[in-house]
Amino acid sequence: MRDLETDLEELRESYTSGKTKEASWRKSQLNGLLTLLKEKEKDIFNALEHDLGKHYAEAYRDEVGTLTKSVNLALSSLKDWMAVKKAKLPLPAFPSTAKVFPEPLGVVLIFSTWNFPFGLSLEPLIGAVAAGNAVVLKPSELAPASSSFLATNISTYLDKKAVKVIEGGQVVGEHLLSYKWDKIFFTGSTRVARAVLTAAVKHITPVTLELGGKCPAIFDSFSSSWDKEMVIKRVLGGKFGTCAGQACIGIDYILVQEGYAPTLVELLKNGTVKMFGENPKETKSMARIINKQHFSRLKNLLDDPSVKSCIVHGGGMDEHNLFIEPTILMNPPLEASIMTDEIFGPLLPIITLKKIEDSIGFINSRPKPLAIYAFTRNETLQKRIVSETSSGSVTFNDAVIQYAADTVPFGGVGESGFGSYHGKFSFDAFTHEKPILSRAMISEFWFRFPPWNDNKLALTKKAYSFDYFGFVLVLLGLKK
Amino acid sequence: MGSGVHGMEGGGVEERLAELRQTFRSGKTRTASWRKSQLKALLRLIHENEDKIFEALKHDLGKHAVEAYRDELGVVEKSVNNSLSCLDEWMAPKKSKLPLLFFPASAQVLPEPLGLVLILSSWNFPISMALDPVIGAISAGNSVVLKPSEQAPACSSLLAHTIPLYLDSKAIKVIEGGKEISQQLLEQKWDKIFFTGSSSVARIVMSAAARHLTPVTLELGGKCPVIYDHLSSPSDTEVAVKRIVGGKWGPCNGQACIGVDYLLVEEKYASQMIEMLKKIIKKFYGANPKQMQNISRIVNEHHFQRLRNLIKDPLVADSIVHGGLIDEEELFIEPTILLDPPLDADIMTEEIFGPLLPIITLKNIEESIEFINSRPKPLALYAFTKNEAFKRRILSETSSGSVTFNDIMVQFLCDTLPFGGVGQSGFGSYHGKYSFDNFSHEKAVLQRYFFLELEPRFPPWNDFKLNFIRLAYKFDYLGLILLLLGLTRD
Numbered sequence: 001m002r003d004l005e006t007d008l009e010e011l012r013e014s015y016t017s018g019k020t021k022e023a024s025w026r027k028s029q030l031n032g033l034l035t036l037l038k039e040k041e042k043d044i045f046n047a048l049e050h051d052l053g054k055h056y057a058e059a060y061r062d063e064v065g066t067l068t069k070s071v072n073l074a075l076s077s078l079k080d081w082m083a084v085k086k087a088k089l090p091l092p093a094f095p096s097t098a099k100v101f102p103e104p105l106g107v108v109l110i111f112s113t114w115n116f117p118f119g120l121s122l123e124p125l126i127g128a129v130a131a132g133n134a135v136v137l138k139p140s141e142l143a144p145a146s147s148s149f150l151a152t153n154i155s156t157y158l159d160k161k162a163v164k165v166i167e168g169g170q171v172v173g174e175h176l177l178s179y180k181w182d183k184i185f186f187t188g189s190t191r192v193a194r195a196v197l198t199a200a201v202k203h204i205t206p207v208t209l210e211l212g213g214k215c216p217a218i219f220d221s222f223s224s225s226w227d228k229e230m231v232i233k234r235v236l237g238g239k240f241g242t243c244a245g246q247a248c249i250g251i252d253y254i255l256v257q258e259g260y261a262p263t264l265v266e267l268l269k270n271g272t273v274k275m276f277g278e279n280p281k282e283t284k285s286m287a288r289i290i291n292k293q294h295f296s297r298l299k300n301l302l303d304d305p306s307v308k309s310c311i312v313h314g315g316g317m318d319e320h321n322l323f324i325e326p327t328i329l330m331n332p333p334l335e336a337s338i339m340t341d342e343i344f345g346p347l348l349p350i351i352t353l354k355k356i357e358d359s360i361g362f363i364n365s366r367p368k369p370l371a372i373y374a375f376t377r378n379e380t381l382q383k384r385i386v387s388e389t390s391s392g393s394v395t396f397n398d399a400v401i402q403y404a405a406d407t408v409p410f411g412g413v414g415e416s417g418f419g420s421y422h423g424k425f426s427f428d429a430f431t432h433e434k435p436i437l438s439r440a441m442i443s444e445f446w447f448r449f450p451p452w453n454d455n456k457l458a459l460t461k462k463a464y465s466f467d468y469f470g471f472v473l474v475l476l477g478l479k480k
Numbered sequence: 481m482g483s484g485v486h487g488m489e490g491g492g493v494e495e496r497l498a499e500l501r502q503t504f505r506s507g508k509t510r511t512a513s514w515r516k517s518q519l520k521a522l523l524r525l526i527h528e529n530e531d532k533i534f535e536a537l538k539h540d541l542g543k544h545a546v547e548a549y550r551d552e553l554g555v556v557e558k559s560v561n562n563s564l565s566c567l568d569e570w571m572a573p574k575k576s577k578l579p580l581l582f583f584p585a586s587a588q589v590l591p592e593p594l595g596l597v598l599i600l601s602s603w604n605f606p607i608s609m610a611l612d613p614v615i616g617a618i619s620a621g622n623s624v625v626l627k628p629s630e631q632a633p634a635c636s637s638l639l640a641h642t643i644p645l646y647l648d649s650k651a652i653k654v655i656e657g658g659k660e661i662s663q664q665l666l667e668q669k670w671d672k673i674f675f676t677g678s679s680s681v682a683r684i685v686m687s688a689a690a691r692h693l694t695p696v697t698l699e700l701g702g703k704c705p706v707i708y709d710h711l712s713s714p715s716d717t718e719v720a721v722k723r724i725v726g727g728k729w730g731p732c733n734g735q736a737c738i739g740v741d742y743l744l745v746e747e748k749y750a751s752q753m754i755e756m757l758k759k760i761i762k763k764f765y766g767a768n769p770k771q772m773q774n775i776s777r778i779v780n781e782h783h784f785q786r787l788r789n790l791i792k793d794p795l796v797a798d799s800i801v802h803g804g805l806i807d808e809e810e811l812f813i814e815p816t817i818l819l820d821p822p823l824d825a826d827i828m829t830e831e832i833f834g835p836l837l838p839i840i841t842l843k844n845i846e847e848s849i850e851f852i853n854s855r856p857k858p859l860a861l862y863a864f865t866k867n868e869a870f871k872r873r874i875l876s877e878t879s880s881g882s883v884t885f886n887d888i889m890v891q892f893l894c895d896t897l898p899f900g901g902v903g904q905s906g907f908g909s910y911h912g913k914y915s916f917d918n919f920s921h922e923k924a925v926l927q928r929y930f931f932l933e934l935e936p937r938f939p940p941w942n943d944f945k946l947n948f949i950r951l952a953y954k955f956d957y958l959g960l961i962l963l964l965l966g967l968t969r970d
Contacts, residue, residue, distance in 0.1 A: 056946070058939070065949055096890070100897065100898070103879060197689070204679060211693070390592060394925045437883070441713075450546070450764045450765060450772075452546040
């Protein structure tokens with residue numbers, strides 16, 4: 001642990017030296033990341049295969065590719081993001097100029113998680129270095145190959161005096177939290193989030209929390225078979241296709257009108273086989289469960305007999321290989337853990353409702369999720385969903401795709417967290433917008449200072465209401 | 481129940497919050513018409529109760545009407561007017577461009593209210609620090625609980641009695657009380673907490689918020705320094721000193737988070753500075769400031785003793801070069817200047833929040849940068865200088881909530897600038913649209929259509945799909961077309 005103190009001192013020194021504020025330094029770090037992603041692609045694929053059994057196409061689609069896109073955006077936008085912005089001032093402030101200057105926060109701490117161990121480590125890192133900070137990244141120990149890769153390679157491709165990867169589990173995490181940080185960026189569970197927030201109190205550290213929740217997918221009926229096919233693919237891709245359901249924005253459960261449910265189940269069954277094949281474990285078209293602990297957790301969700309009897313497809317579990325096949329359930333009891341806890345796995349409950357509009361009340365009686373999905377062409381329903389529910393984001397007729405959109409903020413609300421990132425939002429998450437006001441030294445408005453009298457009061461009032469004409473009248477003694 | 485009595489009127493805390501939540505759920509506070517009606521009502525409240533507000537401020541802090549208007553009523557009026565005229569724009573969803581790759585799709589960002597918010601305000605600007613955040617919360621469509629500071633009792637009472645007469649009491653409530661009520665309130669679940677006050681109480685608020693994962697804005701203080709670089713022109717110097725005096729003793733007699741705390745000046749100019757300060761103090765406040773009543777008094781006995789203790793230390797008392805007169809009965813401390821009190825004394829380690837102005841001398845004015853950097857980041861940094869290179873150094877080498885060159889406090893009036901701290905001076909910001917944003921969740925809404933599907937997104941995997949995805953993330957549309965046409969090799 002003594003090494004940690006030395007490391008942190010070195011980081012502070014790097015930051016205080018001013019080096020990380022330079023555009024050239026920031027660009028060099030971003031370029032370093034780009035090079036790392038290119039040159040070490042195979043190693044990254046191997047690490048993800050080791051930790052999660054991810055197929056390299058999924059690894060590219062969800063991690064390497066999105067990161068490449070993000071670094072390229074940061075590189076091309078950096079000058080713009082770093083620019084001082086002019087602010088307009090009301091006339092009474094004349095003569096002055098006002099600007100807003102984006103400055104880095106200082107030395108920041110990023111906690112990442114195990115399901116997208118590269119994406120969720122490096123996306124925040126991109127924002128942090130683009131914003132000119134010194135960084136500590138603590139990857140999740142539950143994805144050991146990825147964590148190890150980052151620890152080894154980040155110091156090779158980036159400035160190791162200003163960007164450090166510190167590996168470890170809970171003990172290391174707690175130890176890191178005992179130090180002073182200028183910002184903490186946390187991705188993970190609500191339980192650990194509370195511990196992070198509590199630790200942040202000591203130094204009044206601002207925090208971003210990217211948590212999860214039970215992301216529902218409202219499934220309306222579709223008449224056209226073209227629509228149906230496309231939508232089913234997107235649902236399956238957004239559930240089983242994204243780290244086997246172990247994703248904060250993955251679809252957790254589906255809400256459907258009871259009459260349509262049987263059709264949906266058939267579509268899902270057929271679609272599952274088409275997409276993942278007969279043997280997803282072999283083809284790696286689906287990732288595996290991260291470890292024994294989570295495997296047991298998921299197994300327990302299904303152990304409850306009242307839940308088990310709801311399984312309409314799948315349910316097969318291979319403990320040795322930590323593999324659970326795509327599993328669909330019909331109306332498990334709402335008070336069972338599978339419907340109260342975030343599933344984070346390849347189990348898909350379908351909940352039926354009398355009317356699809358009831359989904360709004362259903363969702364609102366539960367904690368705000370990170371994402372709400374709705375597959376529907378019904379514009380009225382869409383409008384109601386947007387205005388009557390609250391979630392980090394809403395996506396119509398697709399799932400997970402908002403993760404790749406740089407122009408919209410990515411973050412939660414309520415129990416799904418606060419703060420956001422991606423694109424410029426990442427830069428902003430690690431920036432303090434400092435206003436700079438500059439006034440000229442010309443002689444003052446004489447009514448600005450005491451001794452006070454009624455005339456000065458009248459002028460002050462006029463100035464505030466930007467009532468320039470009235471102002472002049474008072475000044476001329478023509479009005480009280 | 482002691483100081484908790486006021487808060488218990490009209491039902492317990494939980495009951496009142498339940499009503500507020502119910503109101504929010506009904507969707508009433510989301511409509512533009514509701515928000516505007518509340519803002520207009522607030523404006524009427526200020527206009528129709530101007531005299532009562534002046535009275536309350538005089539009672540709690542001895543504020544003169546001009547100061548009260550300038551720092552409190554005027555600020556609130558300006559804020560409401562600004563919000564009313566901008567509300568439609570702020571509420572409108574903003575379209576976001578999506579890259580062609582997402583086609584066919586559209587995206588927008590929609591601001592939505594957070595829900596039920598708690599605003600804890602402070603005693604030094606008991607009207608504006610309470611109502612300015614309320615304006616933001618209402619504009620953003622939330623239900624609100626305002627807990628004014630019990631240390632400004634007349635203002636707290638005024639707000640508690642007047643607000644229900646003008647605003648929708650099913651959606652906006654004022655709950656009075658002290659520590660006990662605050663604790664009760666903090667145990668509840670809020671969708672946002674907005675706190676203005678000291679860092680010690682801020683920590684209590686943050687800890688309570690952690691339990692429910694509630695986002696928080698903390699508007700704290702700090703020791704706001706003034707860097708005084710020598711100005712050659714005497715008229716410039718006079719303007720500067722006027723602004724410094726006005727910025728130290730003007731706003732609530734130094735009891736202001738962005739008020740001047742201490743001054744840094746080169747030693748050879750120190751005596752000239754002191755002479756000028758004395759002259760201007762006399763001009764503004766007369767030979768007998770207490771009598772002229774153009775300066776606020778200390779808020780209460782507790783703070784009076786705190787300030788008195790700051791100058792009790794003999795080494796500190798020795799450094800007094802002007803003022804030092806105190807009147808315990810009237811809670812009055814006259815404008816006091818100190819020259820180089822010891823840097824480890826409380827007066828130089830803690831936020832003064834009072835009418836004591838330490839002047840710290842340096843060999844070279846540029847040393848002020850290091851001096852400031854070796855201390856917690858303040859809410860505001862002030863510098864009087866015409867040296868452009870020095871200004872640039874200050875900007876890039878120090879960190880503070882804001883920087884103002886050649887004036888004091890004016891940043892507070894600008895609705896187009898974010899007002900907030902960094903480091904120990906807090907996080908989050910408000911004023912103008914920043915207030916609206918502070919109490920909003922920016923919800924991303926994406927809409928995808930059906931007539932085109934990117935097959936390569938999903939398994940079963942093959943190399944074609946991987947190549948497609950690679951090109952897609954580079955937005956290499958030409959490459960994609962070539963790939964689709966089978967015209968590229970792997």
